[in-house]
Amino acid sequence: MSGTIDEPLHAPYDARVARRLLMFLIPYRRRVAAALVLLLALAAIAAFQPYLVKVAIDSHIATGDLAGLYGIALLYLGLLVLELGVAYGETYLTAWVGQRAMHDLREQLFERLQRLPVAFFDRQPIGRLVTRVTSDVEVLNELFSSGVVAVLSDGLMLVAIAIMMFAVNTELAIITLLVVPLVLAISFPLRRRMRDAQREIRRQLARLNAYLQERVSGLVVVQLFRQERASADEFAGINREHQAAQLESVHYYALFYPLIELVGALAVALIVWYGGGEILRGALTFGALVAFLQYAQKFFRPIRDLAEKYNLLQAAMASGERLITLLDEPLPPTPIRDGRQLPQPRGEIVFDDVWFRYVSDPWVLRGVSFGVRRGEKLALVGPTGSGKTTCASLLCGFYEPTKGRVLLDGLDVREYPRAELSRRVGLVLQDVFLFSRPVADNVHLDSASVDEREVAAALAAIGADGFVTELPDGANTEVGERGRSLSTGQKQLVAFARVLAHDPPVLVLDEATSSVDSASEALIEQAIGQLMTDRSSIVIAHRLSTIRRVDQIVVVHKGTVCERGTHQQLLAREGVYARLYELQFADQEGRSRRLAGEPT
Ligand SMILES: Nc1ncnc2c1ncn2[C@@H]1O[C@H](COP(=O)(O)OP(=O)(O)OP(=O)(O)O)[C@@H](O)[C@H]1O
Ligand SMILES: [Mg+2]
The missing domain is CATH 1.10.287 (Helix Hairpins)
Structure with a gap:
């Protein structure tokens, strides 16, 4: 079983890692400097106290000078109070800076994670990434408070005490x-x-x-x-x-x-x-001996702590290394086209001899070519694992073709800025993802271009208004983690409404394979019809009703296009499609006729 924390042995101090992490302290350098000054003061105060004891004993107790003794006692008390105040300030400042720096680091990590290419997440277990952003970030704090500050403070303390010891005897x-x-x-x-x-x-x-x-x-x-x-x-x-x-x-x-x-x-x-x-x-005076006993005591604590700090630093450097690797993870290149140079959105799609493999595995797509004209509807069908979802991912720019091109409105999808591509291509995934937020939020997704009225209109057009109004809080009802308080069919309807509200010129619909009851089935069929209206569409179809709506069918088999044509043409060929139809769609025939009110 692989752990989520793989921890190679690491040098206790790695200049590169330390430098990168300490950069996070730069915005707070004034406070860091203030904390260091306080540290210096603390070391001086601590080193001075035993000396006061020596003076008290030798110059005042031994000589019977009671008035002088009061003075020393007051000074000692004052020093203790000062030490308390300085220690408070130093501790608070250090913690404050550490917390702020961790906050910034987490923010940067999250920001980077969100922009990483989809392919990155194929290689990383989610749990490991979560560990990075949560517990590995603590290392920055550790590096700062246990590393820099503690080593400095212990070092200062040792030097100050050593100086005083030599001064005394x-x-x-x-x-x-x-x-x-x-x-x-x-x-x-x-x-x-x-x-x-x-x-x-x-x-x-x-x-x-x-x-x-x-x-x-x-x-x-x-x-x-x-x-x-x-x-x-x-x-x-x-x-x-x-x-x-x-x-x-x-x-x-x-x-x-x-x-x-x-x-x-x-x-x-x-x-x-x-x-x-x-x-x-x-x-030797008696006072000097007492002072020395106190010095010895103060001397061993930093020494003991240093040994422990060493281990902490080593662990921190290993975590720091992992964080930096993540922070340096390359982002997808940003295309340098501005809005003026982009073609008018028409909704034309061309797959031009597209070859693709995920990592170094065998080819998943091997020379796939097909085209969708403006407003045309195309169905991709094929056995499981044939590469249909992969085609959809390539069109959405989640991955780049290894060879060949995918064109949208005549321009390679790689050339589109991310945001523009999302505006032009609406995607409904095979398994719908909803956020644990209200239904309405899941439809507009905080997009400025979609207002409340449009959300309601989209839900109504899709036919989701029926179940949404029955929810305890209507469209403002929270849907739970991944939308678990909704049924599979309901989740799909919300996802459809999401695309409809954003109104992209191109629809990519990866139909869910899981079947729903016949009432929901009718609703979903209708909703899909609504979604495809006036839109170029590529549908990865699992429903006969969807197949019947399209202008052409492309059959994908083991990463190649093996047949294309209309439903009737393909049936007549008695090839892959005809077999697939027998297996996948024929049993839907009777039911869909009944739903449509046709005689069976
Ligand atoms: N993220 C990935 N990393 C590596 N290989 C993948 C990845 N996604 C899919 N594959 C592989 O690519 C091939 C095609 O997968 P794809 O998801 O495109 O199939 P599909 O036609 O959509 O199948 P289904 O009908 O079951 O949804 C499969 O062999 C699969 O194992
Ligand atoms: Mg699929």
């Missing part, structure tokens, strides 16, 4: 720093194991999510085929592995933090042992 400072190699010796091997454990957790989580998603969306099949037991067992297995990965990670963290604490304690012991001796020899 050089020998003790060197002794404290002696344990640093020990910290590194512990961190490095553990850090790698912690990282691997984290990666395994993410992998297992992706598996868990993918399985859950598939089983929930396929619940009907699960229940229908009594798969509950098997699903539960399989899920239990994945769940167990996820838990094992979590526990492994917990194990390393549980080991890491106490070990670092231990080293910190060792440093304290060294300071007390050596410093105590120095005090007895009179070479």
